Structures are given as structure tokens and as C-alpha cells.
Amino acid sequence: MSDKALSASETASGLLKRAGRWQIWEIALWLIAIAMIFVLPSKMLILTEITILALFAVSLDLILGYAGIVSLGHTAFFGLGAYVAGIFARDYVSEPVTGLLVAGAVSGLFGFVTSFLVLRGSDLTRLMTTFGVAMLLAELANQAAWLTGGADGLSGVMITPILGLFEFDLWGRNGYIYALVVLMVLTFIARRIVNSPYGLSLKAIKRNPVRAAMLGISPTRRIVVVYTIAAVYAGIAGALLTQTTSFVSPDVLAFHRSADVLLVLVIGGTGYLYGGIFGAIIFTVLRDWLSVITPQYWMFWIGLILIIIVMVGRERITRWQAFLPGSARAERLKARKAAEDVR
């Protein structure tokens, strides 16, 4: 092999640096998202919707793609964040960034408490527990009409300009910029986390819990932490929805949202952080397009696409970005060749 001359530790350090490096497609994605502000000024609302769904999916990917925890109730955190942001803006401070932080904190606290329910048990137990938690919250929101507006939703949420400077305009331009900045910041943080020793340990717990324990890893704390972070993310996503629409509908806690975000990850792929973003784009555009051409049957097509994706294998059709140069896939192909050399 060519790198025989290099010392093992130089090779190691080179490999580690490469693994954490920014990929061309990542940078391109963010540049395109920014360019959208100028390219598609008439589509700000749907772009905001995509951005919020993407953040929600990134949140689920942290627990599903990295820690291997399945959830059918992830919207509990999204909905909680949405309501907290709404109530906080109505009754206390109407400045959105403050509201975002408060919503994230409350949702994170709830995530921390409920994380202990997903520590043990099979995938099925986790599916049911998370589903149950979301149902509980949905019913609470419905009953506590004095606080949440009940079935009518929470209206009259006045949001003042962001940091007192940027007003939410009618075209949704500032709303999109605001949501995009939040998504970028939180994705960068998540990216840093998954490329850390802690992130590595999460991946290890997902891949082989038996061996992970035998390396001295206690899964409990690691899972509690990532579940809490994911809850903060989902809560912030929910708060973004409230702030960009000035309204909270009981729909934010509805089951279909938990299912949708799972679908987004199935479309986009899990465990590489951008699956939620690609998935959100494809899902929203597809839904929009289908609901225009077949307003009554679009669910049918979504269902069909879901089945095809699962049957054909997500790996093959959604890891398209992996074929781009410098990507993980290209690295793996190179590695496979190297493996043959070793043999």
C-alpha cells in the first residue's frame, strides 16, 4: 500500500480528519438554501415549512439514526414546543428568539424526564411508550382549553420582530431566513456532536450494545443525553412553526406528525444527519405536488411511494448523495479496494 511509508499514527490522524471534513454537497446544500431567498421569493412559506420539518426530522434522526431508538410519538416534543412558544408569546415575551429558547428548554426538560421510559425494552415497547406519551399530551392540550384554546387552537399569538429588529413580513421572507438560520445553527451543533467521542459511542450502542457494554460504555446516560437534545431540537422546531404562523393548532400533537417525520427519515435515510433535510424537501414537494394533481388521493401515492422505498431498499435509492465525489460512499469504495490489497 502507498501509505506504508507513513507512520500508523499519521495515517490514523489523516483518516480521522477526513471523516469530519465538510463535504462539497453539504456546502452546496446550504448555499442553495440561502440562494432560495432570492431565487424563489414567492415560495417562502413552503420553504419555511420544509425547513421546520427538516429540523424536526434531524431531531428524530439523532435518536433513531444514531442511538437506534424508534419513536412513534416524537411530535410530543414538537407540539409541546409549539404550545410553549405560543403561550409564552401571548402571556409573557413576544420576542421570538427568547420564545425559541424557552420552548426548547421546556421541551428538553420533558424529553429528559421521558427518556427514562425508552431506556429499556424492545423496539415495540419503545414505539408504544413514545406513542402513549404523545397521546397523553394531545389529550391534555385538548382538555386544558383555558390554557391552550382546546380544539380551536391557540390564536392571538402576536410575535414581535426577531431580536426587536426583523419583522415577520407578509411574504414570509424573514420567517424563512429565521427558520433557516435556526436549522443551520442546530445542524452544525448536531454535526459537531455526532463527530465527537460521544457521537461515536452512540453509534456503537446502536450497532452492538453487547460489545459497547464490554468496552465500559454505560448506555443509560448516553441515551438520556441524546434523547434530551433531540427533544430540545423538536421543541424548537415546534416553536418555529408557532412563530412563523402566529397560531397553534391541536394538530401539532396529532399522530400523523409523528408518522410523517418518520416517513421523512425513511425517504431521506438515517444516520448521516442530512437524511432529515433531504427527506423533508422530497416529502413536502411530493405532497404538495400530489395534492394538486390528485387532491383526494394523494395519501394513496404517498403510501405507494413508502412501500416502494422500503421494498427497493432505502440504501439504493436515497443514498444518491453518497455517490458524489469525496462522499462517504466514495471513501467506502476506495476502502474496499484497500481491503482487497490487505487480503
Next chain:
Amino acid sequence: MTAALETRNLVKRFGGFTATNDVTLSVRQGARHALIGPNGAGKTTLINLLTGVLAPNSGQILLGGEEISRLPTHARVGRGLSRTFQINQLFGDFTPLDSMMLAIGERQGHGGMAWRPLSRDRAVADEAAALLKRFRLADAMGVATTLLPYGKQRLLEIALAIAAKPKVLLLDEPAAGVPEEERHEVLSLVRELPADVTVVLIEHDMDLVFSFADRISVLAQGALFAEGTVAEISKDPQVKAIYLGEDA
């Protein structure tokens, strides 16, 4: 001198079946101790009890004199107990480098660091590289584990256990499934393990046991059947009858 690893009257029952029957075992510091016995003798159950995968019904396990019977697996690892698995337990698409970064990072308590990029954990990376080199995995450190030949995977399996810097290492059939031509490499690395590491070897291959171990315990039907030096065990007619006889 305190034994490196000790069990006292260890019992494990599954329903009406006693898989571990009153096992009292003592392994001295630095020993090369082999644990043998026919299939179904309870070797795997014993290992699972020692590592905390199973909880005993009664009895005690002591590591360096400290009782560990009720500790979870990861806490036992932290106290210096490590093992390899008879069937590789690796991290599929991780590279050997990833796996080693994980193992060494965890030993140094870096596993909770969520803000430091792996590439900046230089001390861990250097140690990982050195260990990979020692285990003849340096050339393959960037290759996904599943793509490695089985012998190399076996080396990684052992290297991961060593990365935890154990005081006591349980080797569960280290050469199992390794093709003949790669076998020598695995066994020579097992022989090169530092002398201060206490090794308990669970093995079927009698040639390996006799060449490697200084003491042998024989398990049969969940109970300790005989214990002694290699010379004593290899001459014991009863051991031959229940175990060696069958094997020959």
C-alpha cells in the same frame, strides 16, 4: 496474595436446570488459566456470570478482592475485567480505527465529550494507531470491519479487549473459526499478551490449552470437576474419560 479473579459458591439456575453448580474458582495474578469442559458444561454461562450479562442465583464474584457480583457489565469493565467473544462482536461498518478510538476513548473517560472532534483527540488516536500496529491492523485501519478477512476481524476482537487495559482478560476461544493460515498470527498475539495481565482462556483446542496454560480447570455439568497444573490434568484418567476421551 489476593486472587485476580475469584468465584465463591457460584450458582446459576435456569428453571430446573442448574447451569452453574456451586463453582468456587480462584485465578492468581498473572496466571494463564484455562477453562475447559465438554459442550454444555457451563463455560459460557460462567463467562456470562463473570461479565455481568447474567446475574447469579447465589454466590459471589470477586475481582482483585473486590466483590463485583451485582455490578453491571460496564462497571466491571471499568474495574479491569475484559473479554473477547467466541463469535465476533464488532461494529459492522466501523473501521478498526473507529472501534479502537472508541475503546481507548472510553477507557480514558472521553466518551461523554460531545464537543471535541474525534480528530482532535490526538493522544487517543496515537494510542489507537500503536495498538492497531501491534495487532497487525495498521494497513487496514480505514477499512470497514465487515470487509476484513475473518482472521483480521478476530485480531480486532482481541485488540478491543486489550484496549480496555484489563487486569483480567477472558478469552473465549480466540482462534475459533480462524482459517489455518491466519491462525498462527492470532495465537502468537495471544502469547505475546503482557505477563501482568491475568488471562482466563476458554478453549476446545487441547494443543492450544496445553501449550498456553499454566493451570487448568475442568467444568462438567455446571460444576468444577477438576483443577490442576497442565501435567496433572493431562494425566487425570477421569478428565480423559469425560473430556479428552471424547475428543480423541
